[in-house]
Amino acid sequence: MSETIKVSPWLDSSHKPYIQIQNVTKRFGEFTAIDNLTLDIYKNEFFSLLGPSGCGKTTLLRMLAGFEKITNGKILLDGEDISEIPPHLRPINMMFQSYALFPHMTVEKNIAFGLKQDNLPANEINQRVEEMLELVELTDFANRKPNQLSGGQSQRVALARSLAKRPKLLLLDEPLGALDKRLREQTQFELMDIQEKLEVTFVIVTHDQEEAMTVSSRIGVMDSGNLVQVATPAEIYEAPINKDVADFIGDVNILKGIYKGQNEVGTQLFSEDSNSIVFATQEVGASVEDEMWFAIRPEKLEISKVAPSHDHNILKGTIEDIAYGGSFSTYHVKLDNGRILKAIRANRERTKEHHLTWDDEVYLQWAPHSAVVLLS
Amino acid sequence: MKKFGSFNIFSLIVGFSFLYIPIILLILFSFNESRLVTVWGGFSTKWYGELLQNQGIKDAAWVTIKVAFFSSTIATILGTIAGLVMTRFGNFKGRTLFSGMIYAPMVMPEVIIGLSTLLMFVALAIDRGIFTVTLAHITFSMCYVAVVVQSRMSSYDDSLTEAALDLGCTPFRTFTLITLPIILPAVISGWLLSFTLSLDDLVIASFTSGPGSTTLPMKIYSMVRLGVTPEINAVSTILVGVVTLGVITASLIGRRQKQQTPKAQHT
Numbered sequence: 006m007s008e009t010i011k012v013s014p015w016l017d018s019s020h021k022p023y024i025q026i027q028n029v030t031k032r033f034g035e036f037t038a039i040d041n042l043t044l045d046i047y048k049n050e051f052f053s054l055l056g057p058s059g060c061g062k063t064t065l066l067r068m069l070a071g072f073e074k075i076t077n078g079k080i081l082l083d084g085e086d087i088s089e090i091p092p093h094l095r096p097i098n099m100m101f102q103s104y105a106l107f108p109h110m111t112v113e114k115n116i117a118f119g120l121k122q123d124n125l126p127a128n129e130i131n132q133r134v135e136e137m138l139e140l141v142e143l144t145d146f147a148n149r150k151p152n153q154l155s156g157g158q159s160q161r162v163a164l165a166r167s168l169a170k171r172p173k174l175l176l177l178d179e180p181l182g183a184l185d186k187r188l189r190e191q192t193q194f195e196l197m198d199i200q201e202k203l204e205v206t207f208v209i210v211t212h213d214q215e216e217a218m219t220v221s222s223r224i225g226v227m228d229s230g231n232l233v234q235v236a237t238p239a240e241i242y243e244a245p246i247n248k249d250v251a252d253f254i255g256d257v258n259i260l261k262g263i264y265k266g267q268n269e270v271g272t273q274l275f276s277e278d279s280n281s282i283v284f285a286t287q288e289v290g291a292s293v294e295d296e297m298w299f300a301i302r303p304e305k306l307e308i309s310k311v312a313p314s315h316d317h318n319i320l321k322g323t324i325e326d327i328a329y330g331g332s333f334s335t336y337h338v339k340l341d342n343g344r345i346l347k348a349i350r351a352n353r354e355r356t357k358e359h360h361l362t363w364d365d366e367v368y369l370q371w372a373p374h375s376a377v378v379l380l381s
Numbered sequence: 382m383k384k385f386g387s388f389n390i391f392s393l394i395v396g397f398s399f400l401y402i403p404i405i406l407l408i409l410f411s412f413n414e415s416r417l418v419t420v421w422g423g424f425s426t427k428w429y430g431e432l433l434q435n436q437g438i439k440d441a442a443w444v445t446i447k448v449a450f451f452s453s454t455i456a457t458i459l460g461t462i463a464g465l466v467m468t469r470f471g472n473f474k475g476r477t478l479f480s481g482m483i484y485a486p487m488v489m490p491e492v493i494i495g496l497s498t499l500l501m502f503v504a505l506a507i508d509r510g511i512f513t514v515t516l517a518h519i520t521f522s523m524c525y526v527a528v529v530v531q532s533r534m535s536s537y538d539d540s541l542t543e544a545a546l547d548l549g550c551t552p553f554r555t556f557t558l559i560t561l562p563i564i565l566p567a568v569i570s571g572w573l574l575s576f577t578l579s580l581d582d583l584v585i586a587s588f589t590s591g592p593g594s595t596t597l598p599m600k601i602y603s604m605v606r607l608g609v610t611p612e613i614n615a616v617s618t619i620l621v622g623v624v625t626l627g628v629i630t631a632s633l634i635g636r637r638q639k640q641q642t643p644k645a646q647h648t
Binding site (some may be wrong): 070091093098099101103107109121123166167171 | 538541551554567
């Protein structure tokens, strides 16, 4: 059941991880694609590997599938070492970025292909193929060839084919990359539904941070061959571990601060941008005069023309640009020292009652718990 | 329409006449009643009937077909393997040299190929006959197959192979169930190409044949030396027909294969 996910097995040491990637290194000649990476993934998770291109996420996925040999370390699936098992003997299936549908076979035959390799009886194959076609709502397309399908339909055939064998683990390589935005959003929900219905563990590779946030139980953010942070989407967004993660996931304003010690509110930092002390509730271990950063998401910056009654956590500037996004507007506010910050304001009123417009002098303020203090 | 301007039509006619008038004449005169090759004596198919009586030509035709069939079949197997390997290995040091060496026989003068194979057979003391002609034909036609297969493989999505392995298919079955069916049109057109090449080769066959292994082109060539007869026209017309059929089939298969390749996956 997906209940196991709701109780966050990664926080409970009595849960045994389903996939254990232990000190895995992969080198291509001189180049190290994966550098001593260790990661546990639990049963029924929807785990995303997220990172810029070339960070090694696809290599890691291909090692799970068995297409790349591990240089060092090992991978366990359900307690069994699978490092040396060739791809065709692993109880793992993969959905390819290009979908890789066999062009000379019909949709039906494509889905049945994996089952036939297991020499299942014909009636069982037919039954499972039908189930799969129903699952992805392509029953009417059973006899089409792949070149007679649209992008969205091909994507669903590829998904059905990789799920037909009921794998212990399904790997998805940029599964929605080729779809347009609207279809992608719809398919994200379908993927989540299917994952919950079939209780399969999903590992997905994506460079689309919105997609990772929407679908995942946890996200592993990768950079240059290693994991930078592994956490739930909300944790990654609200408590990034460093500037890179904060910057990679969503929009963020990162400001420099000089550590001035702790008080009853929390951490005190001196900000050159506001030329005053700013407070953050988060406590950090550092010594006075250390340089660090604090990150504030645009939607947590309150923008107003009226000067606040208190005197901390305030930045003053002028509106340089306004991006109207329908449900919200993004304001680019230029500080006196020339830095530009982003602030988002929900457009709750239909009229322009708040009268924020270009070149207005505005105050940006935020609550002490809204900023994240970052040491690196 | 500008496209069919008078100059364009004129060039078209001149160009095609230049290419095809000799062959058209040959075909026309094969249906000539008269024994004189250059004088039209009315329509007749009697020379085709006479062909059937000519044991020499029939023997030569049989030899040619056997050689063409076996050489193209073996060349197709070897050429396909070569084409596959060249794409599978990707980029390695000396790749250009290797692929260049596969293509070299295409531009090598036939006389050289013929002479060098002959020298080798003499050195190895192999009796010349159908076997040696077949071997020689394999060496020059397999490169054509390799080229055709390699160009098909360059647009082959490797994830198809990986997908089959991923679904539990053994590497060998993956080749027979996925890779081969997908590249089959290229393999067949490679076979047809080497079949026609073998069919009309004169130079290499002359060097490498022995007693009892006279091929049809050799037979025609030796008959012409005694004077051109309508019989030769008839047998040549048949040869033209077979070759044309082979080339057209090969190109049709090639076209169909292009249409079958999935529309760009990104649509």
